[in-house]
Amino acid sequence: MNKKLVVIGGDAAGMSAASKVRRENPDWEIVVFERSPHTSYAACGIPYYIADQVKNSDSLIARTPETFIKKYNIQAKVNHEVLQIDPKKSSILVRNLLNGVEFWEIYDELLIATGAAPIRPDLPKINSAGVFSISTLQSGIEARTYMDENRPNKAIIVGGGYVGIEMAEALLDRHMEVTLIDRSSQLMQTLDPEMAKILEDYMREKGVIVRVGESLVNIYADEKGNVMKVGTDKKNLDAEVVILGIGITPRSNLAKEAGIELGEAGAILVNRLMQTSIKHIWAAGDCATSYHILKEAETFRALGTIANKQGLFAGSNISGKEMEFPGVLGTAISKFQDLEIARTGLSESEAKEMNLDYVATTIKSSNFASYYPGSAPIHVKLLARKDNKRLIGCQIVGFEGSAKRIDTIAAAIMGKLTPFDLAFSDLSYAPPFSGVWDAVQIAARRLL
Amino acid sequence: MNKKLVVIGGDAAGMSAASKVRRENPDWEIVVFERSPHTSYAACGIPYYIADQVKNSDSLIARTPETFIKKYNIQAKVNHEVLQIDPKKSSILVRNLLNGVEFWEIYDELLIATGAAPIRPDLPKINSAGVFSISTLQSGIEARTYMDENRPNKAIIVGGGYVGIEMAEALLDRHMEVTLIDRSSQLMQTLDPEMAKILEDYMREKGVIVRVGESLVNIYADEKGNVMKVGTDKKNLDAEVVILGIGITPRSNLAKEAGIELGEAGAILVNRLMQTSIKHIWAAGDCATSYHILKEAETFRALGTIANKQGLFAGSNISGKEMEFPGVLGTAISKFQDLEIARTGLSESEAKEMNLDYVATTIKSSNFASYYPGSAPIHVKLLARKDNKRLIGCQIVGFEGSAKRIDTIAAAIMGKLTPFDLAFSDLSYAPPFSGVWDAVQIAARRLL
Numbered sequence: 001m002n003k004k005l006v007v008i009g010g011d012a013a014g015m016s017a018a019s020k021v022r023r024e025n026p027d028w029e030i031v032v033f034e035r036s037p038h039t040s041y042a043a044c045g046i047p048y049y050i051a052d053q054v055k056n057s058d059s060l061i062a063r064t065p066e067t068f069i070k071k072y073n074i075q076a077k078v079n080h081e082v083l084q085i086d087p088k089k090s091s092i093l094v095r096n097l098l099n100g101v102e103f104w105e106i107y108d109e110l111l112i113a114t115g116a117a118p119i120r121p122d123l124p125k126i127n128s129a130g131v132f133s134i135s136t137l138q139s140g141i142e143a144r145t146y147m148d149e150n151r152p153n154k155a156i157i158v159g160g161g162y163v164g165i166e167m168a169e170a171l172l173d174r175h176m177e178v179t180l181i182d183r184s185s186q187l188m189q190t191l192d193p194e195m196a197k198i199l200e201d202y203m204r205e206k207g208v209i210v211r212v213g214e215s216l217v218n219i220y221a222d223e224k225g226n227v228m229k230v231g232t233d234k235k236n237l238d239a240e241v242v243i244l245g246i247g248i249t250p251r252s253n254l255a256k257e258a259g260i261e262l263g264e265a266g267a268i269l270v271n272r273l274m275q276t277s278i279k280h281i282w283a284a285g286d287c288a289t290s291y292h293i294l295k296e297a298e299t300f301r302a303l304g305t306i307a308n309k310q311g312l313f314a315g316s317n318i319s320g321k322e323m324e325f326p327g328v329l330g331t332a333i334s335k336f337q338d339l340e341i342a343r344t345g346l347s348e349s350e351a352k353e354m355n356l357d358y359v360a361t362t363i364k365s366s367n368f369a370s371y372y373p374g375s376a377p378i379h380v381k382l383l384a385r386k387d388n389k390r391l392i393g394c395q396i397v398g399f400e401g402s403a404k405r406i407d408t409i410a411a412a413i414m415g416k417l418t419p420f421d422l423a424f425s426d427l428s429y430a431p432p433f434s435g436v437w438d439a440v441q442i443a444a445r446r447l448l
Numbered sequence: 449m450n451k452k453l454v455v456i457g458g459d460a461a462g463m464s465a466a467s468k469v470r471r472e473n474p475d476w477e478i479v480v481f482e483r484s485p486h487t488s489y490a491a492c493g494i495p496y497y498i499a500d501q502v503k504n505s506d507s508l509i510a511r512t513p514e515t516f517i518k519k520y521n522i523q524a525k526v527n528h529e530v531l532q533i534d535p536k537k538s539s540i541l542v543r544n545l546l547n548g549v550e551f552w553e554i555y556d557e558l559l560i561a562t563g564a565a566p567i568r569p570d571l572p573k574i575n576s577a578g579v580f581s582i583s584t585l586q587s588g589i590e591a592r593t594y595m596d597e598n599r600p601n602k603a604i605i606v607g608g609g610y611v612g613i614e615m616a617e618a619l620l621d622r623h624m625e626v627t628l629i630d631r632s633s634q635l636m637q638t639l640d641p642e643m644a645k646i647l648e649d650y651m652r653e654k655g656v657i658v659r660v661g662e663s664l665v666n667i668y669a670d671e672k673g674n675v676m677k678v679g680t681d682k683k684n685l686d687a688e689v690v691i692l693g694i695g696i697t698p699r700s701n702l703a704k705e706a707g708i709e710l711g712e713a714g715a716i717l718v719n720r721l722m723q724t725s726i727k728h729i730w731a732a733g734d735c736a737t738s739y740h741i742l743k744e745a746e747t748f749r750a751l752g753t754i755a756n757k758q759g760l761f762a763g764s765n766i767s768g769k770e771m772e773f774p775g776v777l778g779t780a781i782s783k784f785q786d787l788e789i790a791r792t793g794l795s796e797s798e799a800k801e802m803n804l805d806y807v808a809t810t811i812k813s814s815n816f817a818s819y820y821p822g823s824a825p826i827h828v829k830l831l832a833r834k835d836n837k838r839l840i841g842c843q844i845v846g847f848e849g850s851a852k853r854i855d856t857i858a859a860a861i862m863g864k865l866t867p868f869d870l871a872f873s874d875l876s877y878a879p880p881f882s883g884v885w886d887a888v889q890i891a892a893r894r895l896l
Contacts, residue, residue, distance in 0.1 A: 012884070045819060045879045059819040293874075304884050305877045326872050333876035342876055371493055371507040401852060407875045407886065408855040414873050415863010424774050425862050426741075427855045428781035428790055429753045431493045436460070436752050438855065 002027045005318060006092060006107035008082045008254065010034030011041065012304050013285025013311035014113030015063065018074045020315025031105065032068070033080040033094055038137045039065050044304050046140035047163070050147070051170035057141050085110065085258035087278045109280050109318045112260075112268060113311065114251035116286035116302045118244060125219040130227035131242040134163050143243070152240030153177055156230050158216045160187030163245030165199070165336045168208050171243070172337075178208050181232055183215035188341065190332060191395050192348045194362065195381055198397045202339045216246075248302055250287045263289040265300035272325045274314035282318060284310035291327035294346055294392055294413070295354065301328055331410050333403045340403030344410045345393030346383060357386040361446040365439040367401045369431035378402040382409070382419070382443040389418040394440070401433065405440055419447035450475045453766060454540060454555035456530045456702070458482030459489065460752050461733025461759035462561030463511065466522045468763025479553065480516070481528040481542055486585045487513050492752050494588035495611070498595070499618035505589050533558065533706035535726045557728050557766045560708075560716060561759065562699035564734035564750045566692060573667040578675035579690045582611050591691075600688030601625055604678050606664045608635030611693030613647070613784045616656050619691070620785075626656050629680055631663035636789065638780060639843050640796045642810065643829055646845045650787045664694075696750055698735045711737040713748035720773045722762035730766060732758035739775035742794055742840055742861070743802065749776055779858050781851045788851030792858045793841030794831060805834040809894040813887040815849045817879035826850040830857070830867070830891040837866040842888070849881065853888055867895035 005021050007014045010032045018030050032039070040062040048054045068076035083102070084093040091106045118133035120126055130152065132143040155171045157164050160182035171178045180187075180203070186196040187203075187210070204210050211232070218231030219242065230239045250267040252260075261277035263269035268276055268283040272291050276283050285307035289298035306328055316323040331344040351358045362381040368374060378398030384391050394409040396402050412422050423444035429436050437445070453469050455462040458480045466478050480487070488510040496502045516524035531550070532541040539554045566581035568574055578600065580591040594600075603619045605612050608630035619626045628635075628651070634644040635651075635658070652658050659680070666679030667690065678687050698715040700708075709725035711717035716724055716731040720739050724731050733755035737746035754776055764771040779792040799806045810829040816822060826846030832839050842857040844850050860870050871892035877884050885893070 042817060042819070042879065042884070044877070044884075045817060048820060048879055053821050054819050303877075305874065308884050309872055326869070327874075329874040331874040331876045333878045333881055335878070335880055340881075344874065344876070369490060369493060371490065371502050372496060373501050401849065404849060404852060404876065404881055405855065407853065407888075408859045410873055410875055411856045411859040411865065411870070412863060414869055415860060415865050417859065417863050421774070421862055422859070424757055425858055426753065426775075426777040426779040426792065427858055428779045428792070428852065429492070429751075430781045430783070431490065431496055432783055433781055433788075433852055436490070436492075436756050440855075 002029070003108035004029040004031070004106070005109045005111065006105055007032040007111045007113060008092070009113035009115055009285070009287070010039040010076055010078065011043070011113070011115060011285070012307035013314070014111065015040045015068070016308050016311025017111050017113065017284055017315035017318065018068070019072060020312050021319050022072050022074055024316070024319035024321060030073070031075040032077065033082050034076065034078045035081040035097065036136050036138050037078050039063060039068060039076050039078060041137040042304070043135065043137065046134050046137065047166035047170040049140055050144045050167070051173040053173070057137060060137060082254060085254055085281070087258055087281060090280065109282065111314055111318065112255055112276070112281065112283040112287060113285045114254065114287045116248040116250050119247045119249055120244060121216060121246070123219050125221045125227070128219060128221035128227040129225050130240060131219065131244065133244045134167060135248070147174060147241060150240070154238050155179070155241045155243065156181065156237055156239040157243045157245060158230070159245035159247065160212070161189065161245055161247065162332065162334050164243070165203070166334060167243045167245060168203060169336050172207060179211060179237055180208055181211045181214045181216065183213070185213045187212065190330070190343055190347065191341070192381060195379065195395045195397050198379055199336060199339060199341055203336055206337055248286070250300060250302070252287050255283065255287070263298045263300070267300040269298060272327070273317045273322065274310055274325065275317070282314045284314040291325060293327040293329055301330060303332060329410055329413055331406060333406060335403065338399055340396070340398060342396045342403035342406035343394065344406050345391070345413050347393060347395065348383060351383055351392065356392070358383050358392065359386060359447055361443055363439065363443045363446055365442050366435060367399050367439070368433060369435055372431040374400065376400065378439045380439045380443040382440070382447055384419050384447055390416050391419060391422060405438070408440055419444040423448060450477070451556035452477040452479070452554070453557045453559065454553055455480040455559045455561060456540065457561035457563055457733070457735070458487035458524055458526065459491070459561070459563060459733070460755035461762070462559065463488045463516070464756050464759025465559050465561065465732055465763035465766065466516070467520060468760050469767050470520050470522055472764070472767035472769060478521070479523040480525065481530050482524065482526045483529040483545065484584050484586050485526050487511060487516060487524050487526060489585040490752070491583065491585065494582050494585065495614035495618040497588055498592045498615070499621040501621070505585060508585060530702060533702055533729070535706055535729060538728065557730065559762055559766065560703055560724070560729065560731040560735060561733045562702065562735045564696040564698050567695045567697055568692060569664060569694070571667050573669045573675070576667060576669035576675040577673050578688060579667060579692065581692045582615060583696070595622060595689060598688070602686050602688045603627070603691065604629065604685055604687040605691045605693060606678070607693035607695065608660070609637065609693055609695065610780065610782050612691070613651070614782060615691045615693060616651060617784050620655060627659060627685055628656055629659045629662045629664065631661070633661045635660065638778070638791055638795065639789070640829060643827065643843045643845050646827055647784060647787060647789055651784055654785055696734070698748060698750070700735050703731065703735070711746045711748070715748040717746060720775070721765045721770065722758055722773065723765070730762045732762040739773060741775040741777055749778060751780060777858055777861055779854060781854060783851065786847055787845065788847065789845050790851035790854035791843045792854050793839070793861050795841060795843065796831060799831055799840065804840070806831050806840065807834060807895055809891055811887065811891045811894055813890050814883060815847050815887070816881060817883055820879040822848065824848065826887045828887045828891040830888070830895055832867050832895055838864050839867060839870060853886070856888055867892040871896060
């Protein structure tokens, strides 16, 4: 029987799902409503676009609405905002943002893939010109255009997470004076403090003014409405541009108002088939929870990799081909200039919170053979459970070739390997790539 | 009870074992006989030393004989060749190569770690000046010294394996005209033909004259004894220097003459405790067999990673702390200039030989996000069994960051993961490191 799938949100999760449903069901009607003017873009590429390492915003777009319409017969309607879900009538209220027209659209299956919104503190001048959150492609284009036109010199970045450190690199590339403030005592809450400190020291060395343990309390604008200063709990700092990277919150209001159950951090609670608490309504991506394999719980983890996977699984399940989402490990990777950062599984802080009986070790080795040109430090922190001996987490901070080693640990965790298994696995070695014992194996041996 | 361990061979396996025994048994007497003047050196670094990327041969030495003597109380006797093993008398006949004195040395436990020898074809002028095998550090120093002094222009490399391709890079770095001949129809027998072809094409593009399907049949020298030409089965080629990289053979003669059982390719047959067929005699490293996890058999695999591990396991077992060697997957990695090459597990040729029912796929993707600067191709070939669905092999050829991804697959094979498990594992993603679906996951999805 042919059905009609309606998708709210046209980025990674929504479009992955729509594409999967199209592959499985050539005859279904598929309609996607996207509030912004863009579909399927690489939000993670925005800092590199602002840095001008990526020249053109179009190259961040994987597929345009036209491609979806012509090539996949998916009605991708951009500039359309969904205002309400009525599960009883299996319909949603939509507004065309270009002409203001509102209409009800009926669905057989509904996928909510509304993503997450950057958190914006409730300050009087938060909407001053020059204050940017980096989230949608549109927000990235606006930030870059503003900087191209106004050539600001002094930048304040609020928040030392992934957005913060990538934007610090981007703004240094734009020859700006960059100050990064974070209210916590460390950058990168997803790393343990001693690993985050290596990054912090390196950022300072490369010219970023890092102010940890300092909170944004005010924003000041001039009479034209341009940002002028930020106030922290310690002092006022000049600012010609402000980047907010203080976290994101799932866009789950539509779902909540429709009576759909929410989970961690207010994300739409889904099961491993991507079903919400209301029949025929599914959710995927940054707006939805993700099953965490090691925590054995639905958690809020908003990342492009997860959104793509969940979209694919949602699409398969909507099509009646049951596929259980295996879950996530909290793997993430980034870099600041040539210092790479990666993590997977549980940090020591998380292991403590879970009251796990674990062992942890941190080693320093070299990315390549120590005598090979360009050889530089790599730091690896590795954790394993004491009871079943399994590896449960890893953090890596180091130079060229360091971070992608995290995938070896992610695969090892998926395969339930122990430190012994990892230490003596037949990993690769040649002088331009690692020492004869790879850094992750040195860490594993230390755990033994 | 304190014992006396005697080790024949002072490189990776021998010294790893000696060091492990010392850590476990502070009071044992440990004597190592090494024929060359060097201990514990990085043979894999030799091409980079010849290329002058590594300036000093000393930096390839991890630990000198003096360090072993002073710091570890290990009597590391270099320039000592072992001539005979007498298992009945638990003793070996040793010759001091500096003064010609021969003596018998008694052991309680004997470890044979004699490594492997480069194969040298039986040709009349094979010992001409300018003809080099690259194996020991001494051989590398001799080759470099010869090239520094004679400034040859035309080089012939015989054999397109790891030594051949790494030496091709090194000699191009020395601004030489490089011709590589291989009697097989492809380079890199450890790769399947279509993957090896990508490398071959790239080597040609970068100026190497590659002549596959062509065998060395003769070597010609001038009246001073310097190499002048090589003859192949097709034509004569001018040569001012010749590098032989046509394979290695385990140095197992001493063992064989002592009545010790040999295995694949004439390597000393060991069990997973590194025991030979004669009690109190152990073997490890390139002279010994390695248990292959997927072939479930003792095979001949001569690599530094394996030698280090086997040495460690031998040392532990000699000390009475039983540790079973988990085995190898045939993982290997290398590069030619900026093209990286890696493999693990079974190639398609090996899977066919074993009559396995398998599926294989080859994909081309990009190493980084396609829009990120420096993004370049990565080719991944992935194999899985049809019966138990497990991953059994992978080959990767591609640019920056490609090759070390092989460790993800090695860990996945160790963890008995299937293509489904790998495809939807929580691997890392950020634009400077990979696409949102890592290339290995794209290959895994294709296998589904």
